[in-house]
Structure formats: C-alpha cells, structure tokens
Amino acid sequence: MSTFDQDNRPLILEAGRADHQYWIDLWRYRELFFILAWRDVAVRYKQTVIGVVWAFVRPFMTMVVFTVVFGSLAKLPSEGSAPYAVMVFAGLLPWTMFASVLTEASVSVIGSANLISKVYFPRLIVPLSTVMVALIDFLVSLAILAGLMLWYGVVPGWQILLLPVFVALALLAAIGPAIWAASLIVKYRDFRFIIPFVTQIGLYVSPVGFSSKVVPEHWQMLYSINPMVGVIDGFRWCILGGDSPIHWPGFVVSLVVIAVMLVWGAHAFRRSERAFADMI
C-alpha cells in the first residue's frame, strides 16, 4: 500500500527483485500489526454469552481430562513431588499456545484474501498478528495455573523468572512451521487439512499429558527433535523448579530445530509471498 520514500530514491518494481527494504518495511508497518492483532482480540468473543470465560473453560477442562486419564487411570508418574494436575497444566499452557498459533497463523493468509488482493503491506504481518490472540488466551490460562498452584501449595523457585523466555520460545517454535504452512496453503489447500491433524497427533506425541521423563534416557535425544519437548520441559522447569530438571542436551536439539524451522519458514514465506495476490 504505502511506499515510503524517505531517501528520495525511486521505488523500482520488477520481476524477482529482492526487496532489500523488506525488514525495514515490516518495522514501518508495525501499527498495522498491532491493529490487526487488536482486531482479532476485539472480535474474538463478540456475540458470545460468557465471553472471555471461554478462555478459562477450555484449558481447564482439558487439564481435568488429562489428569484423570494419564494420572489416575494410566497411573503415569508426575515429576518429583509435584501434583499431577499442576504438571499437566504446566505442559498444557505452552502446547495450547503453540497449537493455536500454528492453526490460526497457517490459515490467516487465505483468511485475509480480501486484504492481500487489494492492498500492499509486508504479508508476514498477517500470520504474525495472530500471535496476539494466543498470547492473551495464554495469560488467562496462566491465571488458572496460579490458582491451581495456590490450591496445591506449590511454590515456584527463582526459575519462574525465566518463564517469559520459554513463552517466546514456544511462540517461535510455532511461527516457523506456521508461516511455512501459511505460504503452502495459499498454493495448495491440501495443507489446510494437514495442520489440524498435526496438532491433534502432536498433543499426544508431545509430553503434555505426561512427563518427558517417561521416555527412556537413550531415546531422549531423538525425542527432542520435536521442538515442543524442549519448550514444555522448560516450562515445567520454570514452574516446578528442582522437581523437573531439564535434559540439557535434548533441549539444545529442540532449540536448533526451532531455529532451523524459523529460518526455513521465513525463507519459504518470503519467496512465495510476492505471488500471493495472484494465487489466492
């Protein structure tokens, strides 16, 4: 849409031209990012009866089900002395955020077809702006966790101060595959059916309802290729402290996977976004 021209150099449009200004443009369009994020948040619970309470109900019910199924029925061990419900919830929080970013961001581009075919802006803003909704839902759930910890009398250690780092990590882990999927969905709508499948399977493959310690030691490295393993372990470490030590070599593997997917996702998105308007 708006093209800024501060240094008075003409803007050149031609085929395959690498846009050196892209990341600067992204920064210039930050207001659009905030306003789209705000729009999603503002619209989310309009015309619902219990409104934002939904943000409490959904994760709470999932936690109850998982605690009963994995903790009471399957009798899987918790971490250290931590109550099973708290352990599940500490894993559910990052997972829910991850899954919701992955789901929302991957379809966000085709959902904004009317914007993309009518106005220019760095397209990356569209999937990125969906992060805000997930983040707000996350903060709501965090309040439930605090209540739960109070109920069970769990006191977090100094590690809780590192929680924002792992929140950011969970988001980054989601954004990489999400923007890759978003650019693929524009071309091939098949991926739209694959993403829900991934999040569904992922919920059971990732250590959400159980502790990652259940996985035998010699499989830990392989297991950590799922980036959410590192992130969820980190979350539990922050919340449960010494009861849930991180498997550091595995964590590094998760970190590398997150970084690789982020770079790959951004690259794939940037490469195909120029043709979005033609394909959408």
Next chain:
Amino acid sequence: MSDVAIRAEKLGKKFIIGHRAEEGSVFVDVLSRGFRNALRKGADMLQGRAMVEGDVVEEFWALRDVDFEIRRGEVVSIIGHNGAGKTTLLKILSRITEPTEGRVSIKGRVASLLEIGTGFHPELTGRENVFLNGAILGMTRAEVRRRFDEIVDFSGVERFIDTPVKRYSVGMYARLAFAVAAHLESEVLVIDEVLAVGDAEFQARCLGRMSEVADAGRTVLFVSHNLAAVAALTKRAIVFQSGRVYFDGPIEEAVAHYATSLRKIKNNRNWGKGNSTSLISATLVDAGGMPTDRYEPGTPLRLRLVLETSGLRGMSLELVLRDEHNLPIGFYSTSVFNQVSLPGKPGQYECSLVLEPYWLASGEYCFDLMTGLTNVDTDHRVDNALRFFVERCSPDAIPFNFSQGKGNGALAMRLAGPVEFTELPPAGQEPKPGPG
C-alpha cells in the same frame, strides 16, 4: 527527468490459466479426467509450481509491452473495457502483484484504492473501522486521529459512529469507507472504480473530492468506466486494449478511441455466410494501402473487401455508411451505381473500392455490407462490418474540430463556388401583379 513520478518500461504480466476441455460427461470420462488432473497437479506441486484448475493449461498475458510516463502532479485516467489490463496495471503499481517482465519506477509515497472499505470488519464499530481501515491503507494512528473529525464529518454518519458497521445500510457503509480513503495523504494516488458505489448525491461528492485531490498537485491515476467522470477529472487518458496501450493522449480523443476499441472486440465475431456469396472481411486502408481505423476527411475513402462467390450472375455488392447514432447517411451499390456485378467465376476475390473524398465530421462511423440481387433479395448481410473513426475534421483549415457531437450531422458541407449575396428590393415595394 526529475519530475517523472511513474515510469513503466516494457511492462508485462503473465498468468497461467486453465480451461476445461470439451469432453464427454460420461462417468468414465469424468473419472479419467479427474485422475489425469490429480496427476498433473501432483507434478506441479512436486516442482513447486502453482496449481491450475482445468484440463488444458495456457499462458495469458494480461499486460504486454506497456510503456508510459506520468509526470508529477499529472492526473491521468486509465480506460479500457473489461479484461483490458487496467486492474492488473493498478495492482502492479500498488505492489500487490509483481510484473513478469519489464519494470516500473515510482517516485514518492503511493496510496492505492482498489476498493473502498478494505478490511472493514462487520463486528467493529464505525470508529474502530476508521482506525483499522486507515492503518490498512497505510496511515499512521496519529494521522487518522488528526483527521478523524474531518473523516466523520465527510461521511455524515456521526450518529452511528459507535454502532457496529454490520448494522449500517449499504450507503452509510460506503460513505464511511470512502471518507477514510478520501483523506489519504500521499504523493501518488491510484484509484480503481471507487465511484461505482453509492447514490447520485454521494457520487457527486466523491467526484468533488477527487477534483480537489487532483487540484492539490498530487499525481493521480484514475481508472473508471464512468466516462463522464473521467472526462471531468482528467486531461490525459491511456486507453488499454488486450493488455497493451492502445492510445495515450488527450481525454476527448481517448474517449473516442475507447469506443472504437470496444467495437473492435465485438467485431471479432463470425460473419457467417450467405447462400451463394459470403463476405469474409473488410478493412479501411490508407493511401499507402496499409490497414487503418482512422479516416482523414477530405481524402479518398478506400476499402478493401474479401468475399467468396459461387459465380451466380447479377449479384451486387452494397454498402451503407452509418454515423455514431447508427443512422444511415450514405449508400453505394456496384450494380445500381456502376452496373458492375460480382465475378461470374466461382472463387475468392479481393475487391478494392475507392470512394470520393468526404468531409466527415469527427467521431465514429461504420459500414454495413451486403451482397444480393439489388432490390430483389439480400444474400449475405453483415451489419457493423467495419468501424472507423475520424479524429479531426477541419475543412479549409477552420480553427475548430467539426464533430458529430455538435449535433449538426456527420457531413461538413463545402461550397463549389463563392458565397454571394444579391440585395433584393424591400418587400412593400414589390411590383404588384397587374390584373388580368
């Protein structure tokens, strides 16, 4: 050179489009077609190409070899019929899509309005949507806030500004949307068919606003089908036809060209055939024998026709010339006027006809062609077979352009001798006829 705001060089945009092959709709056909398509799409996907729906894939150039320059502060309209490439051009200029070849350089901040109310969310209030739409159009929040009262004032929906826009009437919605767009600040403004919404009063207001914008010294590119609006707002127009620049120049001529380009498309039809003769094609040619669609008044009117005959005797070729109101203004017949009939030997023939110089007023004309036995029967008749136009008609170097639009007909009449006035005796003193 520094005052060129937009320069396009050899601009082209290609699309890949798919067609459905003409095949049976028997179950087996449908099944095998579906299977083949799935295979092709799979192959496309493996190679990272975009998928195309359809059985037959072909390239389509929406724009090709487009060159133009627009100076800073110029207000230019882009006209052309549907599918001529206007919107593709605007999309390239507003960075929504990339050209396939060629390049454009633009100086200054570009704001484009391909539609109004882009991104309006029905659940949000008018106020919220103003900010949302403003941000989408590239305004900063501070900018919107500064102009908010002006925007609301212009839209005339103050009372409902805190109501969700899904409760708005279509007119209110359009007014609010246009109001935001009308307050965009940018050096280059690109506008597509914005005036197609709202009632007459609102359209008049939009036009007023557009001309304000134009007068403020900004570069404006304006696409519209509304020729009256185009003519009122701009002095220069670029006419597109089939993805190419067909004409670039003063608005009055451009409008005439637009009309011709429209007819030309319509003329790409099958002429059919008669019982014993068929008219195949007709072209207007200039003095050098080259096909043209312009006639220079005062020069011989040259036609070249191609036809086929079975050799039937006594057939005549006839022409009717019509003006822009489709009224007949002239007739010619080979057998009536020249006692010539079509050749008696079967075959295809090219026929050259050179008509006298006429001083046709500027505007559009067309010929109807007929073959047949004069006054008895028509064998093959093609209406509007040949369209042409006259750009300027100024017989004897008169200082103005005599045009059909003046309402004085299609022919500038010229004298064969000088104008003479002979004084007559006053009426009362006329000698009375004597009795008997």
